[in-house]
Amino acid sequence: MSSSYRPKTALGRAVHAFEETVIAALLGLMALVTFTNVVLRYGFNTGLIWGLxxxxxxxxxxxxxxxxxxxxxxxxxxVDAVLNMVSRGTRRVLSLVALGVCLAYALLLMKGAYDYWAPYANLAPTTGRWFPTGFEEMKPWDFRGYTPTERIPMPEILRAPVEFLFLPEGEEPYEKLPVAVPYTMIPVAAALILFRLLEAGWRIVTGRQEWLIASHEAEDAVAEAEAAIRKDG
Structure with missing residues (x-):
């Protein structure tokens, strides 16, 4: 995967490697679970009921x-047709305008993501239609932290921290993984999007980046391939 991003510090390289490892691990786990289910289904007439x-x-x-x-x-x-028609300074201004729109959307997304996840984590959603103005006053039956997934069993390695965080007082331990665990990625991803947009905005302001989108990715790939062919030839 080619991109203009190059981490310059040891911490940046470590974070970058971690993020790529997470992406690879998610892809690998998806492939492993699906492959195992196929083998079990067609080879042994059984399967992982929680696989899907x-x-x-x-x-x-x-x-x-x-x-x-x-x-x-x-x-x-x-679409970068307009950006390619204007000067470098105008391009930066237009990129910052686009960034402002994206930041507003990311803030709305962050509020919605947290409000959706909060009851499943035994937390109160925020008040306010567009932006948070406080927290709702929740009644005990409003919280949904005990809601389990349909089939995914509770991994023993996660039992202690999950029950500490999400199990309501006086309730029986979970047999299934609570939906609060997979749903946690919703607010986390929204927060990451907001953070990455702020990071991109700072790079645009400081002149280290020109826009938020990929520029002529296909043409760049073709040019790299042609250069490699000439070098080998």
């Missing part, structure tokens, strides 16, 4: 995490 639900959760994590990662490495596609 887990794969869907992993795919959702991959997409949400990938959106923020795409902003980081400037790989989201967009």
């Amino acid at each position: 639900e887990l794969t869907l959760a992993l795919f959702a994590w991959l997409v949400l995490f990938g959106i923020a990662y795409g902003f980081k490495i400037t790989m989201h596609l967009g």
